[in-house]
Amino acid sequence: MSADTLATARPAVELEGITKRFPGVVANHDIRITVRPGTVHAIVGENGAGKSTLMKILYGMQRPDEGTIKVNGEQVSFRTPSDAIAAGIGMVHQHFMLADNFTVLENIVLGAEPRKGLNLDTGAARRRITDLAAAHGLRVDPDRLVEDLGVGDRQRVEILKVLYRGARILILDEPTAVLVPQEVEELFQNLRELKSEGLTVIFISHKLDEVLDIADDITVIRRGTTVASVDPREVTARRLAELMVGSELPTPETRESTVTDKVALKVAGLTMEADGHRPVPKGTSITAYVDKLRQDGRRLLLDDVSFEIHKGEILGIAGVEGNGQSELIEAIMGIRQAHGDVELDGRDISSWSTLKRRESGIGYIPEDRHRQGLLLEASLWENRVLGHQTRKPAKNGPWVDRKAAKADTERIIGEYDVRTPGVDTLALALSGGNQQKLIVGREMSGEPSFLIAAHPTRGVDVGAQAAIWDHLRNARAAGLAVLLISADLDELIGLSDTIQVIYRGRLVAALDPSDITPERLGGYMTGAIAGTEEE
Amino acid sequence: GGGGGTTATEEPAGGASSPASGLKVGLAFDVGGRGDKSFNDAAYAGLEKAKTDLGAEIKELSPAADGSNRGDLLRQLADAGYNPIIGVGFAYAEDVKAAATEYPDIEFAIVDSASSAPNVTGLLFAEEQGSYLAGVAAAAKSEAGHVGFVGGVENDLIRKFEAGFDAGVKSVKPDAKIDVTYLTPDGDFSGFQAPDKGKIAAEKMFQDGADIVYHAAGDSGLGVFQAAAAAGKKAIGVDSDQRQTVTETNLQSVIMTSMLKRVDVGVFEFIKAFQGGAKGGQDVTYDLKVDGVGLATTGGEIDDIKDQLDKAKQDIVNGTIKVPSQPES
Amino acid sequence: MPAGLNRALLTLAGAVVAIVLAIAVCSVAIVAAGGDPLHALTAFFDFGASERAQSNSVATLFNRAVPLFIAGLAVAIGFRMNLFNIGVEGQYRIAAICAAYVGSTFVAPAPIQIAVIIVVAMVVGGLYALIPAIMKVTRGVNEVIATIMLNYIAINISAYLVRGPFAGARAEGELTVSTPPLPDSGMFPDLNFVFGWFGMLAPTREGGLWGFLVVAIVLGVVLWVVLERTRFGFDVKASGLNQSAALAAGVNPKRMVIAAMVLSGAIAGLIGLPEVLGSTGSFGTTFTSGLGFLGIAVALLGRNKPAGIAVAALLFAFLDRAQGPLQFANIPPSVIEIIQGVIVLLVVVANEVTNRFALRLEERRAARQLKVTA
Amino acid sequence: MTRVGKYHLALVAVAALLLLVSLVRVVTGHNDITSSGTFGAALTLAVPLALVGLGGLWAERAGVVNIGLEGMMVLGTWFAGWAGYQWGPVAALVAGLLGGALGGLLHAIATVSFGVDHIISGVAINLLGPGLTRFLSEVLYREGTAASAAGGAITTSPPLSSPVPEVSLPVLSDGPDLLGKLESTHWFLLSDVAGILRGLTHDVNVLVILAVLLLPLTFYVLWRTPFGLRLRSAGENPWAAESLGVSVYRIKYVAVMISGAFAGLGGTFLVFDATKYVEGQTGGRGFIGLAAMIFGNWRPGGLAAGAGLFGYADGLQLRSSNSGAFTSVFLFGAMILLIYLVLEARKLMSADLEARGVRQYTVMASATLGMIVLFWLWLTVDQMPSELVKMAPYLLTLIVLLVASQRLRPPKAAGVTYRRGEQH
Numbered sequence A: 001m002s003a004d005t006l007a008t009a010r011p012a013v014e015l016e017g018i019t020k021r022f023p024g025v026v027a028n029h030d031i032r033i034t035v036r037p038g039t040v041h042a043i044v045g046e047n048g049a050g051k052s053t054l055m056k057i058l059y060g061m062q063r064p065d066e067g068t069i070k071v072n073g074e075q076v077s078f079r080t081p082s083d084a085i086a087a088g089i090g091m092v093h094q095h096f097m098l099a100d101n102f103t104v105l106e107n108i109v110l111g112a113e114p115r116k117g118l119n120l121d122t123g124a125a126r127r128r129i130t131d132l133a134a135a136h137g138l139r140v141d142p143d144r145l146v147e148d149l150g151v152g153d154r155q156r157v158e159i160l161k162v163l164y165r166g167a168r169i170l171i172l173d174e175p176t177a178v179l180v181p182q183e184v185e186e187l188f189q190n191l192r193e194l195k196s197e198g199l200t201v202i203f204i205s206h207k208l209d210e211v212l213d214i215a216d217d218i219t220v221i222r223r224g225t226t227v228a229s230v231d232p233r234e235v236t237a238r239r240l241a242e243l244m245v246g247s248e249l250p251t252p253e254t255r256e257s258t259v260t261d262k263v264a265l266k267v268a269g270l271t272m273e274a275d276g277h278r279p280v281p282k283g284t285s286i287t288a289y290v291d292k293l294r295q296d297g298r299r300l301l302l303d304d305v306s307f308e309i310h311k312g313e314i315l316g317i318a319g320v321e322g323n324g325q326s327e328l329i330e331a332i333m334g335i336r337q338a339h340g341d342v343e344l345d346g347r348d349i350s351s352w353s354t355l356k357r358r359e360s361g362i363g364y365i366p367e368d369r370h371r372q373g374l375l376l377e378a379s380l381w382e383n384r385v386l387g388h389q390t391r392k393p394a395k396n397g398p399w400v401d402r403k404a405a406k407a408d409t410e411r412i413i414g415e416y417d418v419r420t421p422g423v424d425t426l427a428l429a430l431s432g433g434n435q436q437k438l439i440v441g442r443e444m445s446g447e448p449s450f451l452i453a454a455h456p457t458r459g460v461d462v463g464a465q466a467a468i469w470d471h472l473r474n475a476r477a478a479g480l481a482v483l484l485i486s487a488d489l490d491e492l493i494g495l496s497d498t499i500q501v502i503y504r505g506r507l508v509a510a511l512d513p514s515d516i517t518p519e520r521l522g523g524y525m526t527g528a529i530a531g532t533e534e535e
Numbered sequence B: 001g002g003g004g005g006t007t008a009t010e011e012p013a014g015g016a017s018s019p020a021s022g023l024k025v026g027l028a029f030d031v032g033g034r035g036d037k038s039f040n041d042a043a044y045a046g047l048e049k050a051k052t053d054l055g056a057e058i059k060e061l062s063p064a065a066d067g068s069n070r071g072d073l074l075r076q077l078a079d080a081g082y083n084p085i086i087g088v089g090f091a092y093a094e095d096v097k098a099a100a101t102e103y104p105d106i107e108f109a110i111v112d113s114a115s116s117a118p119n120v121t122g123l124l125f126a127e128e129q130g131s132y133l134a135g136v137a138a139a140a141k142s143e144a145g146h147v148g149f150v151g152g153v154e155n156d157l158i159r160k161f162e163a164g165f166d167a168g169v170k171s172v173k174p175d176a177k178i179d180v181t182y183l184t185p186d187g188d189f190s191g192f193q194a195p196d197k198g199k200i201a202a203e204k205m206f207q208d209g210a211d212i213v214y215h216a217a218g219d220s221g222l223g224v225f226q227a228a229a230a231a232g233k234k235a236i237g238v239d240s241d242q243r244q245t246v247t248e249t250n251l252q253s254v255i256m257t258s259m260l261k262r263v264d265v266g267v268f269e270f271i272k273a274f275q276g277g278a279k280g281g282q283d284v285t286y287d288l289k290v291d292g293v294g295l296a297t298t299g300g301e302i303d304d305i306k307d308q309l310d311k312a313k314q315d316i317v318n319g320t321i322k323v324p325s326q327p328e329s
Numbered sequence C: 001m002p003a004g005l006n007r008a009l010l011t012l013a014g015a016v017v018a019i020v021l022a023i024a025v026c027s028v029a030i031v032a033a034g035g036d037p038l039h040a041l042t043a044f045f046d047f048g049a050s051e052r053a054q055s056n057s058v059a060t061l062f063n064r065a066v067p068l069f070i071a072g073l074a075v076a077i078g079f080r081m082n083l084f085n086i087g088v089e090g091q092y093r094i095a096a097i098c099a100a101y102v103g104s105t106f107v108a109p110a111p112i113q114i115a116v117i118i119v120v121a122m123v124v125g126g127l128y129a130l131i132p133a134i135m136k137v138t139r140g141v142n143e144v145i146a147t148i149m150l151n152y153i154a155i156n157i158s159a160y161l162v163r164g165p166f167a168g169a170r171a172e173g174e175l176t177v178s179t180p181p182l183p184d185s186g187m188f189p190d191l192n193f194v195f196g197w198f199g200m201l202a203p204t205r206e207g208g209l210w211g212f213l214v215v216a217i218v219l220g221v222v223l224w225v226v227l228e229r230t231r232f233g234f235d236v237k238a239s240g241l242n243q244s245a246a247l248a249a250g251v252n253p254k255r256m257v258i259a260a261m262v263l264s265g266a267i268a269g270l271i272g273l274p275e276v277l278g279s280t281g282s283f284g285t286t287f288t289s290g291l292g293f294l295g296i297a298v299a300l301l302g303r304n305k306p307a308g309i310a311v312a313a314l315l316f317a318f319l320d321r322a323q324g325p326l327q328f329a330n331i332p333p334s335v336i337e338i339i340q341g342v343i344v345l346l347v348v349v350a351n352e353v354t355n356r357f358a359l360r361l362e363e364r365r366a367a368r369q370l371k372v373t374a
Numbered sequence D: 001m002t003r004v005g006k007y008h009l010a011l012v013a014v015a016a017l018l019l020l021v022s023l024v025r026v027v028t029g030h031n032d033i034t035s036s037g038t039f040g041a042a043l044t045l046a047v048p049l050a051l052v053g054l055g056g057l058w059a060e061r062a063g064v065v066n067i068g069l070e071g072m073m074v075l076g077t078w079f080a081g082w083a084g085y086q087w088g089p090v091a092a093l094v095a096g097l098l099g100g101a102l103g104g105l106l107h108a109i110a111t112v113s114f115g116v117d118h119i120i121s122g123v124a125i126n127l128l129g130p131g132l133t134r135f136l137s138e139v140l141y142r143e144g145t146a147a148s149a150a151g152g153a154i155t156t157s158p159p160l161s162s163p164v165p166e167v168s169l170p171v172l173s174d175g176p177d178l179l180g181k182l183e184s185t186h187w188f189l190l191s192d193v194a195g196i197l198r199g200l201t202h203d204v205n206v207l208v209i210l211a212v213l214l215l216p217l218t219f220y221v222l223w224r225t226p227f228g229l230r231l232r233s234a235g236e237n238p239w240a241a242e243s244l245g246v247s248v249y250r251i252k253y254v255a256v257m258i259s260g261a262f263a264g265l266g267g268t269f270l271v272f273d274a275t276k277y278v279e280g281q282t283g284g285r286g287f288i289g290l291a292a293m294i295f296g297n298w299r300p301g302g303l304a305a306g307a308g309l310f311g312y313a314d315g316l317q318l319r320s321s322n323s324g325a326f327t328s329v330f331l332f333g334a335m336i337l338l339i340y341l342v343l344e345a346r347k348l349m350s351a352d353l354e355a356r357g358v359r360q361y362t363v364m365a366s367a368t369l370g371m372i373v374l375f376w377l378w379l380t381v382d383q384m385p386s387e388l389v390k391m392a393p394y395l396l397t398l399i400v401l402l403v404a405s406q407r408l409r410p411p412k413a414a415g416v417t418y419r420r421g422e423q424h
Ligand SMILES: Nc1ncnc2c1ncn2[C@@H]1O[C@H](COP(=O)(O)OP(=O)(O)OP(=O)(O)O)[C@@H](O)[C@H]1O
Pocket: A022, A023, A025, A026, A027, A045, A046, A047, A048, A049, A050, A051, A052, A053, A054, A094, A459, D421, D422
């Protein structure tokens, strides 16, 4: 009909001259974007370019300092997300916004609850969710607790949340960051379906091949402002990257092998129980005990994990998040108890404390820098001391050697190009990439013989990423053994000497990075390809 | 009761007072301070009487909730020129002693504790004697031969009440059953402010068959009265004539009598004696002999056993009966 | 460091604003009560007419501040690592009675006698705090409830001890119970000579200016050094700022809970000693209670730092001292509690506001400097 | 385990407990253990704890830790007393609620709007509550005022102008009093059940009924209504709630004010019980109520169990200073340990591999030792020092926590300072 054609003609979203300033930062500057209805519109840009900020403005979570927003041709002014929801906009955030202790149903209906009298009408909600899920091919069980769900499931819950509110315009902020290729494909399938139903999708990602795969239009943002609008059919990934950063894409290629025959770390039969560690009964062997646990149907977070890492070797662990990577790290660091043996340079360290393990030469770049790596409200030099409080140069008898610690922090700032006004600045004043560089510098000091690097470049922009990769490669050449855990498969394939795939707490395949594609790797990670040991 | 010293029989010469006497009397209350309708207020009544009868200028101070500044209050009164100064409550014992040595020219008095310096007068009350009479009354009136005692805080002052009551009951009915409950241990003064707990403790006694319960539990006594009213039984009040001070009419009628402790008399007499030139260094015991303790007769419920009570009183005054001040345990 | 100085100045400004506001709130209350706020204000500064009264008032002020300061320190150690030791109240009570009793059982030269008493107090306080610590690390019992329960238990135990096994001899008719008096060698010498330096009369009040003030100052300095300069202090700070980062850095959280709790309890053990060693010479029924709870307010007001706690303790003591003068001015002394509550609340609100302001400044500065260098 | 399974298990546990208690009563002859008097007292003591605990529950479920409950309760008692003496119990109820809610409002302003640490704000309110009420008493009840003439004083308000109605279950616990008759027969189990029921239904204050109704009502509102879902979401993940358009600030304000109102209601109950405000009458119940809430795993049912346990122990303690009934606790403890040992031994027999750790043996050995000691104490001690009896409720709470603490799950964002648009 004529009304229909009119609607298709009108842009779904028009952002004009959006400017948003934060103290010290201009996050968005005079941004202009027009989104056609019924399309997937991708927004790309490097870290901190202002993508999330822009979306939060569109979703009513932040208010723009300048500029206008039009939705379906009408000028709007959102004060809260509810206004945006009322206008048919839904957003899936970069970080999951789910209450772990709630069921899927509760998470979905929150804020838009169906009522029966005064009651929450769970029956109606369940029906509606099941219908929606079936209609869009989004499998979920409404009555499961979210804390029991994997990342893929959580992503679906997030999308359902948006659909449940009848949104016609979906914002997806980096939805693929935590997904494996197969899950990404599944998500894209869903998105195409939504598009065919006339919904509009705004899609944010750093992963350019994905963007080229799904998007109908692409807008590139650099330093808070729109630098280009391109057609995915007329552009290559390389060209996009140049638009984003104004430079070439780095690759995580390791050149020649530096693997020696000296074993740095040996892990044998590492097993971790899900419901709390119990000591092995006297007179029972570990294997017999673990067999018994399996027979009893106990869930094992780590199931008989064994591997060796040689000096000068990078061992990559691939796996979908939540398959035991964190537990493996924690077991090696001695943070959580597990059965089995860990040997460092030939010494059995299974019964050592975390501190002693660190003192004997284990470095640790944690997966979540804010949670495990930094004291945000402390100065940089104090963060340098963290984890090294019992070693030179930070320690001097029972005292903390402030002078030496500060001097060494200066060294790291210089060597690792940490952008900061000084060593007394609080860690929280640094951007994520600079925080990460500080952590890498810290963990590399004191000449570790073995390094755990978990997602060392997560959330870090291209420049910093390249620098961190260089540091890892140099240390490897100098004989460092590295256990690399990463969700970035290119990074994993590019840096590792060997790749092991972890699936449900077991190492299911050992692969050679030189002849593996991300797609095949994803197959192992999701259990789609059964584990055959190839070497 | 009461060791050495004299009893308050001697009347200071020259009872009449001049209006502008130049007399400045300071008084420091115990924790809880003014307005407890009981012990502290009785002391204040004596002070006020000194104001009207003796033309004294008066100042009364309450300590902080934790009682940490008792000594300082005494000093501040002394520095402000008050003389004499009275500390109300045995908790002042140490502080009055210290202040008395620091200010040897000022006369002090302490209620419920013995003299500790030449310029300190101890104002002692023979609670055990009054409680003995309460015990006699309770035993005489109890049909079940079963009575009770609720103490607020288990300290030695309250145990004095218990001891006298116990002896009084036993003197009439040697095999009478006496239930005793203290609400909180020594050092936890919340037992004087917990009517709900007083009620529960007394309820239990009434349920077990007691028909009269005596309390020495401050504000918690209210609960004892409530329990008595609910059970249709009787209670005995303490310190002041509670049948008069309690405002609830349904509770007034359950208060068979009250054990009076005439702190007001003690305070007033001390001030008067001071004006008359009396010096400290001794104790004045307010016992049955001088009617410093006794039973209230409001309501007339114990009129029928007046003879029995008078006899007991006489025996105590004569010394025929020695009332213990600590319960045997 | 100008950044640090900036932060300190802002904090100070916030505190001053908060105190002024608190005074304003209380003035309203006083006017409502029919009083004159100016009278009240003068009452707070009325240290007495005579020189002697003034000396005594000053001594009273410090004597009150000392236990408050120690209590604040004890509480702060736990708070610095997000460990809520509400049990300081019980710990100091138990410690004081045990120390007073042990001190009365022997006679030794003063330094030894006093040292033994202090050590006993710290050991007992530490051990009593060890109970909730062990319950927390082995069974995960929330330390807030555990210490609340242990406070009540401590009241009962000390009541039992002081009336039973630890009771001292009493004069006939004496109604207070207490532990046996300490020998003279157990009494801490006073600091009255200090008044001479300022041309003031020595205070005449019992115990004068308590010598324990020296111990408190030493304690404060030592604690500052321990918390700010040593590895242990670093571990405490790290555990408080970010538990999981501390764990990953090799700080053993269980050991930290036990160490912090025991240290907190050991210091709590000292809270009662100024009074016992300074004037009463024994633990008795009139022993000052409630300092543990006030210590929480003092610690929070002092932002869990020794210097701040000292200021907060002095402020509280200054307010508490006016209990008498206010009554002389016919103003209900309960305004003190109101002022204290309002100040705590407003100072933390002001802290919060200035803190955020300072952070914003720092971020802006960082961003500006980067722009210059980049 | 399913919800139904849990429910059945709880019923079985209650039945077993009843059986055990009854057995102890018959063996020791201390009828007071299950008498209606004891349970009546337990109810009176438990209700204010439960109300204050509910206050804690409402706040913490919305993510605000409320250690200021004691101060809010004090405000509740004072305002209830002040309104009650002038306009009667209904006014007292309203004033008590408002007084507590006022404290809650203060806490909400500090923690929600200004982002002050929740513990600090709570401590300040605990200072302010007693200070403010004392001040008000000093001003309004001073000598010479009408209130003073009506029986008010600095430490107490005048009594309520009319009594609070009390009700009993007709026939069963009143009049013919069938339950009472059954109780006095002292039959095994039957009399115990009768005593308990009668204690809970004889002469109860109307506020008790209200309070008991508030437990399921709280459950209903928080777990069955849209409002409750939003409230709990503010305690689990406020940023998620915010992103869905839930007004987290408003929810928190409402929750914390309701929390204060509940604390005030607990105070009002105390005033009703004593018929007037008495300074210091809360006696630390704010803290114990908070403990009951944590004990109850932040759920109304568990909270009721915690408050009930504490109230029972306290009531028994207050009522047993003569009879020595408290010594039967030793027997009870010994029997619990015996049952535990039997269960463990059976597990051991079934040759389960993991039951045989050294630790297991140590635990069992110490349980055996404990059992023997408790038995011996029961046989030899017939009167405990009163101070030790008085600390029993606190000790008991600690012991139960030691056994049950590890299953607790607090709301994830409780105590976290939430600010709009600043996710962490
Ligand atoms: N609440 C805030 N306060 C201050 N600065 C902010 C705030 N939110 C974002 N910024 C800043 O605004 C800039 C844009 O951030 P934004 O999160 O929008 O980036 P992004 O493009 O989404 O990056 P990423 O790819 O890392 O998600 C960054 O420099 C960031 O530091």
